[in-house]
Amino acid sequence: MLVGGRSVSTLADLPPLPGRLLFVGLNPSPVSVDAGHYHQGRLGRQFWRRLMEAEILPADTALEAADDALVAAGHGITDLIKDPTPRDVATDAQLTAGIGPLWQKVAIWRPSAVVFVYKRPAQVLARRPIPERWGMLADVALSGRPCLLMPGPYRPAAEVHEAIEFFRNLGVILPEALAAGTRPRSNP
Numbered sequence: 001m002l003v004g005g006r007s008v009s010t011l012a013d014l015p016p017l018p019g020r021l022l023f024v025g026l027n028p029s030p031v032s033v034d035a036g037h038y039h040q041g042r043l044g045r046q047f048w049r050r051l052m053e054a055e056i057l058p059a060d061t062a063l064e065a066a067d068d069a070l071v072a073a074g075h076g077i078t079d080l081i082k083d084p085t086p087r088d089v090a091t092d093a094q095l096t097a098g099i100g101p102l103w104q105k106v107a108i109w110r111p112s113a114v115v116f117v118y119k120r121p122a123q124v125l126a127r128r129p130i131p132e133r134w135g136m137l138a139d140v141a142l143s144g145r146p147c148l149l150m151p152g153p154y155r156p157a158a159e160v161h162e163a164i165e166f167f168r169n170l171g172v173i174l175p176e177a178l179a180a181g182t183r184p185r186s187n188p
Contacts, residue, residue: 009033010084014067015109016076021056021170022111023070023077023150024102026095026118028084038067038077039117043153047117050150050160054167078105080121088120095124106143113170115148122149134163 011028025039032040039047040063048066051057061069067077080098081090098121106114116122116137123130125147126140134151141147148170151163 008083010082011036011038011079013078013105014038014071014076015105016111017074018110019112020074020076021113021115022106022109022145023075023115023117024121025077025079026088026121027079027081027090030084030086033084035064037065038079040064046153047150050164051167054164054171056167056171076109076111078102080124088118092124095121099125103143106145111145113146113148114142115150117150119149119152122147133159135166 010033016022025044028038029041029044032038032044039045045063048057048061048063051066051070052059052061056075057066057069057073070077080102081094083090083094102114102125116125119130122137122140125142126137130137130140130149132138132149133155134149137147137149150167151160155163
């Protein structure tokens with residue numbers, strides 16, 4: 001893929017089916033690119049475990065190919081920017097440049113909601129600090145789709161458990177609730 005005018009090995013977008021969830025990460029890690037699957041580092045695998053606990057993915061999903069299971073469930077995944085780095089080193093300008101392409105993907109793919117894996121890309125999209133620690137983001141939408149936030153990797157266990165219940169409930173009621181504008185409760 002061409003990124004900033006240069007050829008880069010990265011991960012392909014995995015589009016959701018219309019009415020399902022689109023998960024958005026920051027950018028791929030070199031570990032993930034080498035493996036050919038999203039979120040293969042320590043924090044990334046924690047993300048997959050949380051989706052299994054929330055029953056968005058089957059409990060027996062192999063972490064090495066969890067993105068395949070995500071697609072099999074009808075959901076999708078992409079990154080805000082496609083340039084692989086081992087850490088969050090992107091500038092706000094680089095992340096902001098990823099918003100237009102993400103908006104286009106959402107407009108074409110028509111997910112029920114856009115779920116940010118990390119807070120920083122959501123804040124760049126919103127152009128303001130986001131007070132929510134996880135869940136539905138107040139007054140944040142992308143191409144007419146509500147935006148949600150996964151709990152951060154270092155949130156307290158009790159808070160993560162509450163967030164997992166939120167996402168479990170969301171998974172049960174998709175796509176009807178989001179399409180109808182119902183807003184599941186989130187934790188401010």
